[in-house]
Amino acid sequence: MLTTLQSSLALNNTAPTTEIIRVDTLSWNFFYDQGVQLLHATAQILPTLLLGIILLILSYLIAGPLSRLLIKPIDYMTDSKLVHLVIRRSISTLIILLGVYLFLRLAGLTQFAVAIMSGTGLIGLILGFAFRDIAENFIASLLLSVQRPFKIDDVIEVDGRLGIVKKVTARATTLVDYDGNHIQIPNATVYKNTIKNLTANPKMRGKVEIGIGYDNDIRSVQTLALDIANQQNAVLIDPPAQVLIKNLGSSTINFVLYFWVNSEQHSPLKVGSQLMRELVNEFTKQNISMPDDARERIILTAPNDSISSSEQKQPSQSKNKKSETVDQTKTLDDVSSDTDEIREQAEQSRDPEQGKNII
Numbered sequence: 001m002l003t004t005l006q007s008s009l010a011l012n013n014t015a016p017t018t019e020i021i022r023v024d025t026l027s028w029n030f031f032y033d034q035g036v037q038l039l040h041a042t043a044q045i046l047p048t049l050l051l052g053i054i055l056l057i058l059s060y061l062i063a064g065p066l067s068r069l070l071i072k073p074i075d076y077m078t079d080s081k082l083v084h085l086v087i088r089r090s091i092s093t094l095i096i097l098l099g100v101y102l103f104l105r106l107a108g109l110t111q112f113a114v115a116i117m118s119g120t121g122l123i124g125l126i127l128g129f130a131f132r133d134i135a136e137n138f139i140a141s142l143l144l145s146v147q148r149p150f151k152i153d154d155v156i157e158v159d160g161r162l163g164i165v166k167k168v169t170a171r172a173t174t175l176v177d178y179d180g181n182h183i184q185i186p187n188a189t190v191y192k193n194t195i196k197n198l199t200a201n202p203k204m205r206g207k208v209e210i211g212i213g214y215d216n217d218i219r220s221v222q223t224l225a226l227d228i229a230n231q232q233n234a235v236l237i238d239p240p241a242q243v244l245i246k247n248l249g250s251s252t253i254n255f256v257l258y259f260w261v262n263s264e265q266h267s268p269l270k271v272g273s274q275l276m277r278e279l280v281n282e283f284t285k286q287n288i289s290m291p292d293d294a295r296e297r298i299i300l301t302a303p304n305d306s307i308s309s310s311e312q313k314q315p316s317q318s319k320n321k322k323s324e325t326v327d328q329t330k331t332l333d334d335v336s337s338d339t340d341e342i343r344e345q346a347e348q349s350r351d352p353e354q355g356k357n358i359i
Contacts, residue, residue, distance in 0.1 A: 162178070259275065
């Protein structure tokens with residue numbers, strides 16, 4: 001019995017040792033087999049993986065030259081730099097995405113490749129809704145670049161803002177108004193609003209309004225006003241100037257003198273100011289009355305004390321007349337256009353809008 005018990009203890013003591021050795025041997029063999037299988041799988045997929053990497057690198061390298069080659073026919077359709085840039089980058093992106101797709105397919109990740117391509121379209125749709133205003137301005141810039149309703153240095157009026165076009169980028173159009181201010185208008189606003197191009201036709205019409213009393217000869221006054229207008233070098237002969245009756249006021253017959261100038265050379269406002277001055281001076285010399293509705297009054301006085309209000313209020317011109325310097329005379333007689341000056345200021349000023357001109 002004692003011998004049997006010792007044998008049982010001996011068996012119990014040796015059994016765990018044998019089992020541990022067996023488990024260690026199986027674990028080593030398992031990892032060894034897995035490693036060998038991985039090496040075999042890698043060796044099998046390595047050629048296709050290398051091919052996929054080569055195709056990916058090749059697609060990246062040829063994307064630029066191939067896109068420039070493919071957009072050659074676009075040159076015959078439009079010379080817009082922005083359209084060329086957008087089409088070229090779109091083709092380059094498609095070529096690179098094709099290389100990524102082929103790489104994932106050759107790497108055995110077909111489902112992942114399909115998911116990426118689907119996700120790219122979904123992300124583009126989401127970004128389109130999220131950045132709707134930016135996308136709208138970008139599309140408007142494309143249309144402006146193709147249609148070109150104006151060009152750089154043109155004088156335009158958009159959305160009630162008048163200025164010289166300094167820059168047009170993919171986001172906004174920059175104007176420089178005649179006060180020297182830079183105005184940035186989103187391209188979507190420019191495209192959707194009425195665009196008045198004042199440079200397309202350099203001939204611009206100006207007008208001067210003046211009223212005369214009912215005691216004057218209307219036809220002779222009209223002829224005199226036309227003669228004064230035609231004597232100005234800045235006023236164009238073709239189209240001819242016109243003097244038309246606007247309306248009949250309570251104490252005046254109101255005329256409008258229409259004249260044409262070359263806006264690239266002369267300012268309509270300056271020419272109109274000079275014409276108004278000449279008309280008043282000549283009408284005064286010719287004793288043509290120009291009553292003012294707002295200030296006309298009648299003062300009742302004794303016969304011996306009757307003095308017209310105009311004689312009381314008007315001081316002698318000889319006392320108040322000041323000598324004019326040469327510079328003042330040049331300034332008063334200046335009718336040159338301000339457009340070139342504003343263009344020079346725009347060139348010298350800081351550019352508030354980053355990006356390249358697209359027109």
